[in-house]
Amino acid sequence: MPLLDVDDLHTAFRTRxxxxxxxxxxxxxxxxxxxxxxxxxxxxxxxxxxxxxxxLLRAANIEARGQVRFQGRNLLELxxxxxxxxxxxxxxxxxxxxxxxxNPVLTVKRxxxxxxxxxxxxxxxxxxxxxxxxxxxxxxxxxxRRVRDYPHQLSGGMRQRVMIAIALACSPNLLIADEPTTALxxxxxxxxxxxxxxxxxxxxxxxxxxxxDLGVVAEVADRVIVMYAxxxxxxxxxxxxxxxxxxxYTGGLLNAIPKLGSSLTEGPxxxxxxxxxxxxxxxxxxxxxxxxxxxxxxxxxxREIGPTMDELAPRxxxxxxxxxxxxxxxxxx
Amino acid sequence: MWTYVLKRLxxxxxxxxxxxxxxxxILYATPGDPALIxxxxxxxxxxxxxxxQRLGLDKDFISRFYEWSGxxxxxxxxxxxYTRLPVVTLIGQRLLPTVSLVVLTFLIAIFVxxxxxxxxxxxxxxxVDRLGMIVSVLGFSVPVFVVGYVLAYTFxxxxxxxxxxxxxxxQNGIWPFISSLILPSTALASLYVALISRITRSAMxxxxxxxxxxxxxxxxxGEMIVVFLHALKNAAxxxxxxxxxxxxxxxxxxVVIETVFSIPGLGLLMVTSILSRDYxxxxxxxxxxxxxxxxxxxxxxxxxGLFDPRIRY
Amino acid sequence: xxxxxxxxxxxxxxxxxxxxxxxFLTGTQQVVHxxxxxxxxxxxxxxxxxxxxxxxxxxxxxxxxxxxxxVTSGEILLQGERIDNxxxxxxxxxxxxxxxxxxxxxxxxxxxxxxxNIIGEPLRNxxxxxxxxxxxxxxxxxxxxxxxxxxxxxxxPHEFSGGQRQxxxxxxxxxxxxxxxxxxxAVSALDVSVKAQVLNLLAELQARLGLAMLxxxxxxxxxxxxxxxxxxxxxxxxxxxxxxRSVFTHPTHPYTxxxxxxxxxxxxxxxRERIILSGDTPSPINPAPGxxxxxxxxxxxxxxxxxxxxLLVQPTGQAVACHLVAEGRMPAAGRPPAEASLxx
Numbered sequence: 006m007p008l009l010d011v012d013d014l015h016t017a018f019r020t021r022x023x024x025x026x027x028x029x030x031x032x033x034x035x036x037x038x039x040x041x042x043x044x045x046x047x048x049x050x051x052x053x054x055x056x057x058x059x060x061l062l063r064a065a066n067i068e069a070r071g072q073v074r075f076q077g078r079n080l081l082e083l084x085x086x087x088x089x090x091x092x093x094x095x096x097x098x099x100x101x102x103x104x105x106x107x108n109p110v111l112t113v114k115r116x117x118x119x120x121x122x123x124x125x126x127x128x129x130x131x132x133x134x135x136x137x138x139x140x141x142x143x144x145x146x147x148x149x150r151r152v153r154d155y156p157h158q159l160s161g162g163m164r165q166r167v168m169i170a171i172a173l174a175c176s177p178n179l180l181i182a183d184e185p186t187t188a189l190x191x192x193x194x195x196x197x198x199x200x201x202x203x204x205x206x207x208x209x210x211x212x213x214x215x216x217x218d219l220g221v222v223a224e225v226a227d228r229v230i231v232m233y234a235x236x237x238x239x240x241x242x243x244x245x246x247x248x249x250x251x252x253x254y255t256g257g258l259l260n261a262i263p264k265l266g267s268s269l270t271e272g273p274x275x276x277x278x279x280x281x282x283x284x285x286x287x288x289x290x291x292x293x294x295x296x297x298x299x300x301x302x303x304x305x306x307x308r309e310i311g312p313t314m315d316e317l318a319p320r321x322x323x324x325x326x327x328x329x330x331x332x333x334x335x336x337x338x
Numbered sequence: 339m340w341t342y343v344l345k346r347l348x349x350x351x352x353x354x355x356x357x358x359x360x361x362x363x364i365l366y367a368t369p370g371d372p373a374l375i376x377x378x379x380x381x382x383x384x385x386x387x388x389x390x391q392r393l394g395l396d397k398d399f400i401s402r403f404y405e406w407s408g409x410x411x412x413x414x415x416x417x418x419x420y421t422r423l424p425v426v427t428l429i430g431q432r433l434l435p436t437v438s439l440v441v442l443t444f445l446i447a448i449f450v451x452x453x454x455x456x457x458x459x460x461x462x463x464x465x466v467d468r469l470g471m472i473v474s475v476l477g478f479s480v481p482v483f484v485v486g487y488v489l490a491y492t493f494x495x496x497x498x499x500x501x502x503x504x505x506x507x508x509q510n511g512i513w514p515f516i517s518s519l520i521l522p523s524t525a526l527a528s529l530y531v532a533l534i535s536r537i538t539r540s541a542m543x544x545x546x547x548x549x550x551x552x553x554x555x556x557x558x559x560g561e562m563i564v565v566f567l568h569a570l571k572n573a574a575x576x577x578x579x580x581x582x583x584x585x586x587x588x589x590x591x592x593v594v595i596e597t598v599f600s601i602p603g604l605g606l607l608m609v610t611s612i613l614s615r616d617y618x619x620x621x622x623x624x625x626x627x628x629x630x631x632x633x634x635x636x637x638x639x640x641x642x643g644l645f646d647p648r649i650r651y
Numbered sequence: 652x653x654x655x656x657x658x659x660x661x662x663x664x665x666x667x668x669x670x671x672x673x674x675f676l677t678g679t680q681q682v683v684h685x686x687x688x689x690x691x692x693x694x695x696x697x698x699x700x701x702x703x704x705x706x707x708x709x710x711x712x713x714x715x716x717x718x719x720x721x722v723t724s725g726e727i728l729l730q731g732e733r734i735d736n737x738x739x740x741x742x743x744x745x746x747x748x749x750x751x752x753x754x755x756x757x758x759x760x761x762x763x764x765x766x767x768n769i770i771g772e773p774l775r776n777x778x779x780x781x782x783x784x785x786x787x788x789x790x791x792x793x794x795x796x797x798x799x800x801x802x803x804x805x806x807x808p809h810e811f812s813g814g815q816r817q818x819x820x821x822x823x824x825x826x827x828x829x830x831x832x833x834x835x836x837a838v839s840a841l842d843v844s845v846k847a848q849v850l851n852l853l854a855e856l857q858a859r860l861g862l863a864m865l866x867x868x869x870x871x872x873x874x875x876x877x878x879x880x881x882x883x884x885x886x887x888x889x890x891x892x893x894x895x896r897s898v899f900t901h902p903t904h905p906y907t908x909x910x911x912x913x914x915x916x917x918x919x920x921x922x923r924e925r926i927i928l929s930g931d932t933p934s935p936i937n938p939a940p941g942x943x944x945x946x947x948x949x950x951x952x953x954x955x956x957x958x959x960x961x962l963l964v965q966p967t968g969q970a971v972a973c974h975l976v977a978e979g980r981m982p983a984a985g986r987p988p989a990e991a992s993l994x995x
Contacts, residue, residue, distance in 0.1 A: 146930075190932070192704060192928050193704075198915070199927055224916075224919075259917065263873050265914055268875050277847035279844070280847070
């Protein structure tokens with residue numbers, strides 16, 4: 006049984022201007038000990054998906070339908086009390102902005118201890134000892150002193166490490182990391198990714214890494230899921246995704262990123278591949294393939310019938326009526 | 339932390355000096371001549387002049403200020419022009435009713451307004467929120483004396499549950515003391531509650547939308563802890579600021595309420611002194627209330643350091 | 652030497668320091684050495700990139716060049732004339748020649764102004780057009796330059812996507828025919844696919860208009876794609892400066908190497924030796940003597956503690972400020988070969 010099994014998840018926001026379908030029929034699964042990267046640009050629904058899984062979207066105008074099975078139980082039907090027991094203990098989350106994700110008026114000690122006291126039943130002193138240990142594990146120097154600090158006394162990289170310490174404190178089965186390194190400098194990002202890689206092995210957590218950075222995906226992920234307009238468009242093992250992208254959007258993304266090493270090639274600079282058009286508005290009900298308006302290979306079928314997620318090769322799925330041929334690295338421009 | 343405390347204490351001193359100067363100057367600039375009033379309508383100009391000299395009202399401004407400051411610092415606020423009693427004695431007699439009124443109002447306001455604001459914020463958009471905000475708009479739109487008279491009419495005259503006016507000293511029993519203060523405090527609190535509940539609500543709403551609240555919920559913490567520890571502590575700074583600033587309206591309202599309910603406090607003393615141009619008393623009461631206000635705000639500033647560590651370091 | 656090879660913009664020994672507290676009760680004054688002695692020359696039509704992480708001073712340098720913040724010491728010259736000490740009215744004319752595009756396309760545009768006014772404002776301001784008809788015509792030309800449809804003059808910013816708004820900002824910057832445009836992290840907030848569009852546009856504009864660009868970015872792959880010359884900054888100083896190919900093919904300064912190796916490569920087949928720097932970037936407040944990079948440098952030795960290294964030109968074409976390099980003891984390391992396949 007997969008650790009997490011998302012089955013036809015729909016999350017919609019009812020606003021004055023219409024219903025925004027942020028997640029529009031998403032299905033995927035994560036196994037124990039796996040690191041799965043969820044890749045998408047703004048408007049893909051990836052962050053909303055994570056918050057829906059954790060049931061952290063609380064406003065009255067937000068509705069989540071479908072099944073999110075965690076260790077067999079559907080999280081969307083769980084009473085809030087049960088959900089609270091899972092949060093921070095079995096499933097925990099690391100957010101994007103380390104500068105604002107920690108409470109500025111509470112000490113680091115309190116913010117880590119809370120989780121330990123709540124979920125593991127430790128006393129304040131026991132929790133403090135464990136917090137210091139956790140800070141040491143995440144590579145914060147002089148943790149006995151740091152634990153008494155307030156967040157504003159720490160740098161961005163250190164705050165993110167504290168967030169990771171909090172998230173891993175109770176050895177969760179699943180760690181959801183939403184753009185954990187995007188707001189960090191690139192050398193600090195390298196440190197934090199290295200840390201996450203080591204800790205994942207030590208704590209044996211499955212990781213759902215949400216990012217828009219394909220470089221980070223290549224570094225860290227086992228499997229990749231590409232999202233577009235609230236849906237999954239391609240799912241594959243990381244090597245296969247980069248070598249043989251089957252969905253046109255994936256191919257477009259891979260060609261659009263500027264890559265280090267471009268100065269090694271002789272001759273005039275090549276323009277980057279541009280995916281024409283814009284991300285569709287999620288307010289309209291999309292008929293057919295969401296990517297069709299921007300796809301060079303779109304036909305009438307694409308505009309009328311939504312493609313299903315088909316297994317095109319072992320463990321390689323794409324939702325496309327005319328997937329790219331296997332072995333073709335460059336998309337026809 | 340201590341540099342912050344020291345800086346705040348040091349800056350309070352010039353504030354008090356300026357306050358004293360303004361208190362002194364305002365009365366100097368108002369129309370009306372106490373010597374004339376004291377001497378009476380039938381007095382001759384020489385008699386008026388004699389009164390003026392006796393009371394030292396003919397010397398120039400700076401030396402009067404200097405003399406006055408000197409005696410204030412020595413504890414002498416002067417002598418009332420009419421009762422001939424030391425101002426300090428007069429104030430002492432009237433202190434208890436006013437302090438009781440103000441303190442009770444303060445407590446009612448905070449313990450009603452803050453929870454009201456928190457509930458309005460957590461149930462944003464619901465009928466509780468809307469009702470609470472309508473009540474608070476009424477609170478600061480309806481003048482305090484109207485509220486006072488309405489309450490007095492309803493609960494004292496019509497229903498007879500509480501005394502209409504007057505003040506009972508606690509020496510004569512706790513219940514009479516409290517019951518004489520319930521209506522006036524409630525009337526006075528109406529404005530203060532309105533202010534505080536609104537700022538609590540908006541500060542809480544802003545804080546509850548922050549990323550670190552989302553983190554707290556993601557840790558599985560119960561809603562009570564999230565709201566009262568994680569959120570309220572962050573909202574405490576703007577809330578205390580308004581509590582401090584709004585205290586001025588509390589003091590002003592106290593004058594009105596004491597008049598409505600005939601409470602023999604400093605407010606009533608102030609009113610009679612203004613009507614009779616009794617300068618020393620006016621100055622004394624004004625100085626006392628201004629300094630109380632400055633000190634309260636100083637305490638609140640110092641309290642910030644407790645709430646928000648970023649201010650401390 | 653004709654005009655086209657003389658530098659368009661020159662920066663000499665530029666320093667920008669910010670005083671924090673007055674030091675009244677705490678003793679020493681806290682001074683942020685944001686930019687601490689920078690020499691730079693930008694030629695006509697050249698694209699120079701300023702690369703570095705937070706706190707290196709690249710944004711402060713960009714703003715100093717624009718006169719948005721007064722310099723502490725040093726000079727800035729535009730075509731030989733000083734522009735760092737101008738009066739307000741003289742600066743207005745200079746502003747026509749140097750423009751800026753900021754990072755956030757959502758807060759850089761006044762939400763209450765229509766496109767016609769957003770792009771037209773500099774035209775009116777500098778009296779470059781007479782009358783409404785000329786204004787509309789010029790605005791339409793500028794929109795065409797940035798590949799936006801010409802009939803959007805009546806629209807408001809919220810009706811456009813992030814990438815389109817950034818293009819509006821670029822059109823606005825182009826309105827006065829500037830000699831130089833500073834791009835302060837102008838593509839950092841954009842999605843991958845949109846970034847490609849804007850980068851291609853910038854390359855096209857550079858070729859078409861002969862525009863000089865000062866491109867400030869922390870994203871090395873973007874910089875490699877766009878820049879002619881690269882300046883690597885660390886804590887207010889230049890660590891390495893040189894032609895794009897030299898810096899990216901033969902990164903010499905230890906910081907440049909660490910920076911390049913830290914960038915995650917979108918190819919799971921490539922596994923290379925990552926240089927992971929220890930610790931955080933030290934604070935730019937009251938920096939210690941010696942090389943700024945010594946606290947994190949894997950090669951630091953005693954000379955680095957005492958002496959600040961000077962920029963020395965290398966045989967590979969770029970100038971590097973490092974004692975180890977000056978003494979010829981830096982171990983060689985070119986770029987890792989593109990197809991090094993070490994299975995994970």
